[in-house]
Amino acid sequence: MDTASAVEAPSPKEPSNDLAGQRQNLTFHIPALAPDIPHRPRLTRHIEAHVAISGFAVILAPSGAGKTTAAAQWSREWPPGPVLWLDGEDSEGDSWSFFTDLIEELEHVLDVDFSDSVGDRQEPRPLRRMGTVLSRVLNRRKLPVDIIVDQAEHLSQSSLRLIAAIAERCPHVRFLILATHLDPSFVSTAKARLDAQVLPAEELQLTGDEVEQALGAAGLTTDDESVMASVTSPLMVRSLISYARRADQNQVTAAQAEQLSTDLRAQSTRRVLANAVLGADGEAMLLIGLVGIATPSLLTPLLGFTAEQSCTMLQHLEQLGIGTHDDGDIFRLESTLASGLKELAQERLTLEHLQRAHGVISDWFLQNERPWEAALHAERAGDWERVAKIVLLDVTTFPRSAQSAFRHMLSQVPADVMRRHPHLGWYRMLFMFGVATRPAMESAAAEIIAALDPEAEGLTKLVNMAVTFATYRVLGEYQKAETLLETLLPAVEQLQGLVGGDVEFLPPEQKVLVTALRGWIARALRTYAASTKMFLGDTASALRLIEPMVVSPVDVHGVFNWRKLFACGLKAMILAHSGNIIQARRVLEWIQSFDLPPGWDQAYAGAPAVIAQARVALADGRPETARAELDKVWLNHPTIDLWGFILELRAQIAMHFPKHGEVGFLATELESRHDRPPTSRYVQVTLLSRMATTAAAAGMTPTAERYLHQAREIDYPTRRSATLEQHEIMVEVCSERFASARQRSEALLQSRNLTPHQEMTLRLSWALAEYALLRQDGDTQASPLVAGDQLRAALALANECGTPYEVLIYSPSLTRSLLQDYAPDRRDLLTAIDERLAAAGREREASAHQPTVPELSDAEIRVLEELAHTGSRVVIAHRLYLSVNTIKSHLNRLYKKFGVHSRDAALEFAYSHHMLERNSDQEHSEGY
Numbered sequence: 016m017d018t019a020s021a022v023e024a025p026s027p028k029e030p031s032n033d034l035a036g037q038r039q040n041l042t043f044h045i046p047a048l049a050p051d052i053p054h055r056p057r058l059t060r061h062i063e064a065h066v067a068i069s070g071f072a073v074i075l076a077p078s079g080a081g082k083t084t085a086a087a088q089w090s091r092e093w094p095p096g097p098v099l100w101l102d103g104e105d106s107e108g109d110s111w112s113f114f115t116d117l118i119e120e121l122e123h124v125l126d127v128d129f130s131d132s133v134g135d136r137q138e139p140r141p142l143r144r145m146g147t148v149l150s151r152v153l154n155r156r157k158l159p160v161d162i163i164v165d166q167a168e169h170l171s172q173s174s175l176r177l178i179a180a181i182a183e184r185c186p187h188v189r190f191l192i193l194a195t196h197l198d199p200s201f202v203s204t205a206k207a208r209l210d211a212q213v214l215p216a217e218e219l220q221l222t223g224d225e226v227e228q229a230l231g232a233a234g235l236t237t238d239d240e241s242v243m244a245s246v247t248s249p250l251m252v253r254s255l256i257s258y259a260r261r262a263d264q265n266q267v268t269a270a271q272a273e274q275l276s277t278d279l280r281a282q283s284t285r286r287v288l289a290n291a292v293l294g295a296d297g298e299a300m301l302l303i304g305l306v307g308i309a310t311p312s313l314l315t316p317l318l319g320f321t322a323e324q325s326c327t328m329l330q331h332l333e334q335l336g337i338g339t340h341d342d343g344d345i346f347r348l349e350s351t352l353a354s355g356l357k358e359l360a361q362e363r364l365t366l367e368h369l370q371r372a373h374g375v376i377s378d379w380f381l382q383n384e385r386p387w388e389a390a391l392h393a394e395r396a397g398d399w400e401r402v403a404k405i406v407l408l409d410v411t412t413f414p415r416s417a418q419s420a421f422r423h424m425l426s427q428v429p430a431d432v433m434r435r436h437p438h439l440g441w442y443r444m445l446f447m448f449g450v451a452t453r454p455a456m457e458s459a460a461a462e463i464i465a466a467l468d469p470e471a472e473g474l475t476k477l478v479n480m481a482v483t484f485a486t487y488r489v490l491g492e493y494q495k496a497e498t499l500l501e502t503l504l505p506a507v508e509q510l511q512g513l514v515g516g517d518v519e520f521l522p523p524e525q526k527v528l529v530t531a532l533r534g535w536i537a538r539a540l541r542t543y544a545a546s547t548k549m550f551l552g553d554t555a556s557a558l559r560l561i562e563p564m565v566v567s568p569v570d571v572h573g574v575f576n577w578r579k580l581f582a583c584g585l586k587a588m589i590l591a592h593s594g595n596i597i598q599a600r601r602v603l604e605w606i607q608s609f610d611l612p613p614g615w616d617q618a619y620a621g622a623p624a625v626i627a628q629a630r631v632a633l634a635d636g637r638p639e640t641a642r643a644e645l646d647k648v649w650l651n652h653p654t655i656d657l658w659g660f661i662l663e664l665r666a667q668i669a670m671h672f673p674k675h676g677e678v679g680f681l682a683t684e685l686e687s688r689h690d691r692p693p694t695s696r697y698v699q700v701t702l703l704s705r706m707a708t709t710a711a712a713a714g715m716t717p718t719a720e721r722y723l724h725q726a727r728e729i730d731y732p733t734r735r736s737a738t739l740e741q742h743e744i745m746v747e748v749c750s751e752r753f754a755s756a757r758q759r760s761e762a763l764l765q766s767r768n769l770t771p772h773q774e775m776t777l778r779l780s781w782a783l784a785e786y787a788l789l790r791q792d793g794d795t796q797a798s799p800l801v802a803g804d805q806l807r808a809a810l811a812l813a814n815e816c817g818t819p820y821e822v823l824i825y826s827p828s829l830t831r832s833l834l835q836d837y838a839p840d841r842r843d844l845l846t847a848i849d850e851r852l853a854a855a856g857r858e859r860e861a862s863a864h865q866p867t868v869p870e871l872s873d874a875e876i877r878v879l880e881e882l883a884h885t886g887s888r889v890v891i892a893h894r895l896y897l898s899v900n901t902i903k904s905h906l907n908r909l910y911k912k913f914g915v916h917s918r919d920a921a922l923e924f925a926y927s928h929h930m931l932e933r934n935s936d937q938e939h940s941e942g943y
Contacts, residue, residue: 045100046087052249053229056092058085058219062191063093064889065212066161067899070189071182071205075197076216079250082193085219086163089191094161095901099124101162103169103194110173111139117162118149125158146177150184159187159900167194175201182209189900196351220247230267235259239269246272289355299328301364304356306376306392309346313379317372370396377401387413387421394424403436407531410442411578422446426459433466437475438531440466440482444489448656453490460486474528477506481536488543493550493695500544504560507537538564542582545589546656552697552738554593554770561586565602569609577620580611584624591630592660594772596817600631622648622657629664636820636847638668659698666705670712670824678710678718682884697736700726704742711749712824719746737767744780748825753791757784772821775812779822782806786833803837810838820847827851869912871930878905883922883931 062085065072074082090098099120106113115136118129132152133145164170164178175198182190205211221229223243230237233256237243246252254275255267293300299318303309309332314325329346332338338348348356360369373396380389386409393401402424413421425443433440440463447456463486467479480503487496521529545561548554564582569575583606591599606624615621616628629644645661645668666681707722723743730736740763747756760781764774782805788797813819822844823830831848834841871879874897881891888902895902910916913924925931 045090045098046083048084048087048091052084052253053221053225053232055085055088055221055225057222059089059092061218062086062089062214063892063898065214066093066189066191067889068212069182069210070186071179071192071209072190072212072214073192073194073197073202073205074214074219075194075202076214076219078195079248080216081219081221081249083165084249086165086191086193090161090163093898094189095898095904096159096161097124098161098163101164103164103166103174106170106174108169108171110142110171110177113170113174114142114145114177121160124160127156127158142173142177143180146180147184150181153181153185153188157187161189161191163191163193165193167192168196172198172201179205179209199350221249221252226252230256233259235265235267237267237269241269242267242272245269246275251275289352289359293359296328298364301356301360302372303348304353305360305369305372307348307350307353307357309348310344312382313376316379317375370398374398381405386410387417391417391420391424394427399428399432399436403432403439404527406442407436407438407527418446430462430466433463434468437463437467437478437482438536440464441478441485444482444485448489456490460490474525474532477503477532478528478536481507481532481540484540485543488547491694493547496547497551500547504540504544507532507540538578542578542585545585549585549589549592550656550695550698552701552736554589557589558586561589567609568606568611573610575610575612577618580606580615581620581623584621584627587627588623588630588657588660591627591634594770594775594816594818596631596634599627600817603628603631616644616647626657626660626664629668633664633668634816634818634820636823641668656694659694659702663698663702663705666702666709670705670709678706678713678715681706681709696729697738699729700736701738703729704739708742708745708749708824711746716746716750719750737763737769737773741773741776744777745824748780748783751787753784753787756780757788757797760784771812771816772818775809775816775818775821778805778809778812779825782809782837783825783829783833786836787829802833806833806837810841819844823847823851871909871912875905875909875912878902879909879921879925879931882906882918883925 062072062074074086076082090100101113101116101120103113106116118133118136121127122129129149129152132148134140162178167175170178178190178192179201181188202211202213206213223240226243226246229252235256246255251272255272259265259267259271289300289304302317303314306313309329311322311325311329314320314328315322318325318328320328332346332348333340337352338346340346364372373392377389377392377396377398380386380392386405390402390405390409390413393399393405422443425439425446428439428443443459443463444456447459451459464483467482468475471479480499484496484499484503487493487499541560541564545557545564548557548560561582564579565586566579566582568577568580568583583602587599587602587606590596590602603624616625625644625648629641632638632641632644641664645665648661662681669678669681703722703726707719707726710716710722711719723739723746726739726742730739740759744756744759744763747753747759760777763769764777764781769777782802785797785802785805789799789802791797809822810819813821822834827848831845831852834845834848838844877895878891881895888899888906891897892899892902906918906921909921913921915921915924922931
């Protein structure tokens with residue numbers, strides 16, 4: 016492999032810290048980049064994100080896929096410290112040779128002598144013990160370094176275990192492993208023990224824009240867009256450019272690209288391995304490669320063998336050492352070999368032969384109760400009728416790991432098949448939710464609805480309506496979805512009355528439909544209907560719909576069901592959102608009485624219960640607990656339709672217990688929702704109104720007014736939302752416009768049907784406004800009797816809802832005086848306010864005794880400014896073109912200089928010392 020001393024490659028997105036100028040002295044033996052290889056910041060950011068997660072990432076791709084190029088570009092841009100590059104082929108499979116190469120490179124890069132620790136390098140010793148010694152030295156010296164190991168397929172198992180041991184013991188040492196193939200057991204162990212991230216070959220493929228950029232830089236053009244799709248690797252780009260230059264051409268043709276692609280595929284390692292084992296049983300091996308596994312029960316119908324011949328062949332394969340038997344006594348081919356055989360089968364077998372084989376394989380998987388694999392091979396066999404039946408009856412058993420492949424399969428369903436089996440459209444929309452952009456979902460919805468039969472009758476018409484409902488719901492058109500429910504729900508519920516005997520007399524195709532409609536469609540439809548009502552603000556109807564679905568998530572045999580957990584959690588969330596905290600707490604206690612699986616509270620199905628838990632914690636006056644609960648589902652929130660409720664609750668936490676910088680953080684989240692899952696007008700108005708009160712409580716009145724203006728524009732044109740008016744009044748109280756707040760509170764209480772929670776908030780607003788006016792000179796209309804009556808009514812409602820701490824959302828000093836005069840017996844609330852006032856006093860006192868404002872570097876200032884708008888180190892790293900580890904280092908230095916230990920404390924220090932302006936986040940909060 017050609018190498019060169021470190022010469023900084025030009026990059027349009029070079030990091031802006033001081034290390035950028037030093038890296039050429041810190042990086043050694045990085046392969047030189049060819050001038051006609053396109054720069055790919057998208058890929059280098061992707062690699063850095065994988066490496067940063069656990070410090071151990073693997074790129075598995077065939078020869079020529081661009082592993083070395085991608086790693087070389089990444090090493091010039093992202094790592095904050097030194098990088099060393101090792102070639103696995105240099106050690107020729109000798110473990111000790113690899114160890115000494117590693118030691119020499121570390122000494123060269125880090126300018127450290129390991130001789131005292133490692134000893135004589137000419138005398139091989141047990142590698143496990145030497146790995147321990149090396150790890151101890153690296154940890155003692157705390158020397159950060161990134162190590163790239165190229166051609167790792169040439170390394171011995173001992174060398175691979177050495178790498179894994181160092182990665183596990185040394186948190187400041189990161190590894191990027193490049194290989195055409197690796198022992199699956201090593202990859203599996205690395206994933207489990209090290210949380211290793213694996214980038215497959217697909218991740219390295221060039222985009223059409225990158226290919227066009229590279230060809231343009233070489234002075235080449237193309238008249239066929241298919242060229243962009245067929246060229247997938249830097250090697251192919253360089254080869255195409257070379258072909259064109261040899262032929263003295265300035266245009267690349269599709270024929271040239273296709274021929275090049277075929278040539279390069281033939282050179283891959285897996286093809287060589289596959290050809291090597293074909294032998295006399297060539298066709299049999301190709302058929303086995305289609306599935307990658309074998310048992311006598313599969314080989315007999317697939318190859319036409321007898322049971323004895325099948326057993327003999329399996330023994331022969333095992334003797335060749337090209338696979339192993341697993342615990343289920345299934346023989347599994349080595350993964351690289353299986354991939355090569357599959358490629359050869361696609362070329363050498365006729366389409367008819369392939370489809371027939373895939374049909375046999377689908378039958379075998381179905382008989383062995385593995386419906387996902389059965390559906391996959393049925394699709395490859397072109398048997399869409401079987402695919403439709405499997406999806407209808409068994410889709411809930413498909414593994415989560417298959418979602419991406421299933422989504423792709425559904426996108427390939429022909430229109431005539433969709434017309435006959437509209438439930439495939441239902442699942443196409445549901446599986447696109449959260450991972451596709453809004454335009455992509457709208458395009459898919461148009462295709463699905465166009466494929467439905469407008470003249471369908473009976474059960475098919477019913478399924479068509481369910482599909483249309485799912486389409487509207489996923490697109491966020493909840494009013495249309497609600498209209499369909501009026502007809503759809505009663506019709507589906509009638510099917511629940513069918514008994515087993517009735518089903519037996521139905522035609523086969525209707526029997527399947529009735530079974531599915533009576534089962535999963537009826538259950539899923541009711542859950543979706545309940546959440547639709549919740550999105551429209553109709554919590555009473557939502558509770559009526561979800562109540563029959565609330566059953567134990569664990570059956571009598573101890574089997575856990577995610578869908579049942581979702582329904583239970585949804586009931587708790589609806590109750591908590593409507594202000595009925597007491598009932599919500601009871602449902603949550605019931606849910607937690609079951610033996611739930613680990614990680615349930617971080618999964619999508621557990622999100623409603625977690626959101627309800629956070630609301631209950633806030634109602635109990637435990638804001639940090641509420642914030643911690645929301646953090647459990649924060650990673651999932653961009654891909655679930657509950658994101659609006661999550662952000663609204665975070666804003667509510669910030670209003671009750673202000674945290675500087677939280678408004679900026681929430682504003683950033685709002686801005687990032689343009690092509691994320693949509694939500695209803697009701698949720699948008701609620702969220703924007705809550706953001707307004709949060710900003711007002713933080714003293715940011717102009718920002719609050721801007722959010723209220725956005726909410727008014729979104730609100731229903733025919734009627735004002737009580738939620739919006741309620742928050743407008745709360746903003747007036749926070750902004751000390753007491754006369755208007757008193758008048759509007761009284762009017763709204765007399766003119767609207769309100770929930771107990773809304774009524775409580777309005778009576779509290781009225782009481783505070785009345786009391787504040789009493790304390791002002793010259794207001795003859797204010798009445799102490801009214802202030803006391805409204806406060807006591809608000810407290811009674813708060814107790815009824817189970818939200819006594821809701822009365823603490825306004826100014827602590829004003830609220831305390833009101834309670835002291837009219838409800839002195841509420842010592843619990845007075846004590847809570849005193850604690851808040853004391854904490855605020857301690858913070859002011861600590862700020863007064865803080866030393867002189869510390870001096871910050873330019874990089875630290877930029878990180879601090881970004882910190883005010885997002886709590887994610889990954890987002891900050893992306894914005895500043897730095898690595899996540901560099902951001903972490905900057906933050907640690909900031910915390911040390913400020914004498915704090917958290918992000919919120921650092922922001923509070925910066926605000927109090929005028930290092931940041933409190934309203935600086937307003938310019939980032941425009942738009943929704």
